[in-house]
Amino acid sequence: MEIQISKTLKVSKGEILLSYGDIASYAFKVESGCLRSYVIDKTGKEHILQFAPKDWLVGDIDSSTNNKPSLIFIDAIEDSEVSCISTAAFGDFASLEKDTLVHMSTKIRNKLIATNNRIISLLSASAKERYIEFTKTYPTLVQRLPLKLIASYIGITPEYLSELRRQLSKNIN
Amino acid sequence: MEIQISKTLKVSKGEILLSYGDIASYAFKVESGCLRSYVIDKTGKEHILQFAPKDWLVGDIDSSTNNKPSLIFIDAIEDSEVSCISTAAFGDFASLEKDTLVHMSTKIRNKLIATNNRIISLLSASAKERYIEFTKTYPTLVQRLPLKLIASYIGITPEYLSELRRQLSKNIN
């Protein structure tokens, strides 16, 4: 079985590509613009799992693999163009051609490394450290995204991020 | 290239199998006992990334893949027996046989799903909720592990876990 890029889609800022409860049958490769994935917690607050600017992939691998309702949302945070990739084969890697599988596993492995590093950061770094780390890891996103989205990604409120930025600008430790 | 299980090893509680700064050339499959992986932050505190009881794999995929010094430690939290799996092929999946690759990718994918869920939990659940979730997800570990290790895994201090347990036992909300 081949990986299928079924079509490209134009989505406007705010459009939702995957909702809580959906079963994910596509992942999205971003051709232009920026998507994000996020959860909404029981108090109604959003927590961003991933930003996906140009050339990034975003999807719900758990939902796609196990055909279970998604816990997350994916939407466009800028007007974007995306390619839709069918995830029908995710449950059974043996059905893929070897080249395809090599390619996919490499991506999945790299994503695993990234999420591992994020867990380390969430467990062992302060909010200020996580913000500084974010600005170093994603300098282009920092210039592009509203601070409240960055705050959501690093796990703090926008107000507190504002406070941290003030401290940093004053070189308060 | 085939996956190589080079040998099995007996390790005593406390023995370290991978240290910060090492380049990981093995992953470990636990045959009996329990391992853990963890980081030590700049203040000297440990944060547990993974418990690996019987039949689990633990390693540093970032170090193995990219031949870079590890950021983590792996040690035995019980007397254990482990099989050592060479990770020499991790940098180049194309060199693996397809069956091996299918098997490995499935494991990596499942690990990615698990780490994604942990990020969601760290971002969106309180310490109390994370503790309750842990007891549901790993009931056998809860009975086996000292509370301070569980506290470290869910990202809180042992003292605060004690307080949470007291609240839960009194049905304080």
Add this chain to the structure above:
DNA sequence: ATTACTTCTTAAGGTATCTTAACTTTTATT
């Protein structure tokens, strides 16, 4: 130009979680 909306900041007061330290209980060692 005016209005409305989103973003960002500031500040006061509150809460979750940590730090330190002491003490109790359990488990391991001699």
Add this chain to the structure above:
DNA sequence: AATAAAAGTTAAGATACCTTAAGAAGTAAT
């Protein structure tokens, strides 16, 4: 059995981060 070591609890005070609310500044829409 006695001693030491590890695990678990409790409590007081501290701190990181949140909540609410208001205002300022920038951006989009009529």
